[in-house]
Amino acid sequence: TAKRQQDVNHLLDRIYDHLHYSDLKQISDTFSPEADTSMYTDGGAAAHHLMEELNDHRLLEQHHWFSLFNPRQREEALMLFDVLMHCKSWECFVDNAAFFRERMNEGEFAYALYTAVIHSELGQGIALPPLYEITPHMFTNSEIIHKAYTAKMTQTPGRFEMKFTGTKKNKEQRVAYFGEDIGLNIHHVTWHMDFPFWWKDSYGYHLDRKGELIFWAHHQLTV
Known part of the structure; x- marks a missing residue:
């Protein structure tokens, strides 16, 4: 192993x-x-x-x-x-x-x-x-990526915190934490790899109750 x-x-x-x-x-x-x-x-x-x-x-x-x-x-x-x-x-x-x-x-x-x-x-x-270590640009914003590039080029170690400032006046940002939270996103993408929507039984086994599971998983995200 x-x-x-x-x-x-x-x-x-x-x-x-x-x-x-x-x-x-x-x-x-x-x-x-x-x-x-x-x-x-x-x-x-x-x-x-x-x-x-x-x-x-x-x-x-x-x-x-x-x-x-x-x-x-x-x-x-x-x-x-x-x-x-x-x-x-x-x-x-x-x-x-x-x-x-x-x-x-x-x-x-x-x-x-x-x-x-x-x-x-x-x-x-x-x-x-975790995918955020392999493809960090998919889980962080461009500001963090730019800071990381700068630290790499100047050989200056650093710790960068991703910040997001939204406003409730913008309806699109009221649930922005779903798109900005790295932990939530990695859980989401990993879950969909475990139970992919394109799965066929010919791959070797049956994934039971996919519809029920996807409803349950998404419901848990909003409780």
């Missing part, structure tokens, strides 16, 4: 940059997802489909915004999710993750990896780092 935990941490480290770990970099440079289809439970069908999309340049480019609610972008992320879910071994899982990390959109990659680790038997026992 320690090795698997390290692999996941290294794969998610600075995802908007190239791989910084020699073992994963070598895998990314030499691995072929279609070379040995016996390592997949579907005979390599998912890997073949994703490679076709990649080679035909139909995937979202890196350094572009990813949205789960964009049907095409969600489809692309789930292509990688399919590949990872059909891996028979952890070696297959990591090899594919390292290969596609260097070639797919960062947001799509992160979403696919998180959900695959959560739902695959190969991911049992692995503690995923």
Whole structure:
């Protein structure tokens, strides 16, 4: 489990940059997802489909915004999710993750990896780092990001608190804490990864009572 935990941490480290770990970099440079289809439970069908999309340049480019609610972008992320879910071994899982990390959109990659680790038997026992550590710009405002960049460039350690000032006169800001609270947001996104709306039983098991659970979870946020 320690090795698997390290692999996941290294794969998610600075995802908007190239791989910084020699073992994963070598895998990314030499691995072929279609070379040995016996390592997949579907005979390599998912890997073949994703490679076709990649080679035909139909995937979202890196350094572009990813949205789960964009049907095409969600489809692309789930292509990688399919590949990872059909891996028979952890070696297959990591090899594919390292290969596609260097070639797919960062947001799509992160979403696919998180959900695959959560739902695959190969991911049992692995503690995923909170998303606000991997994609902090999704959970903080531009002021905090700018201060962090400045501290990095000047090599000056600092602690920055995100502040939000709203007014009840603006109806849109009366529930602004839902969008500004980091803890609430990370809980929300993680819950939706545990019970994704796009889930199909063909992924290996049935997620029971999804509608009831989503109603209950959102009701708890407002009590």
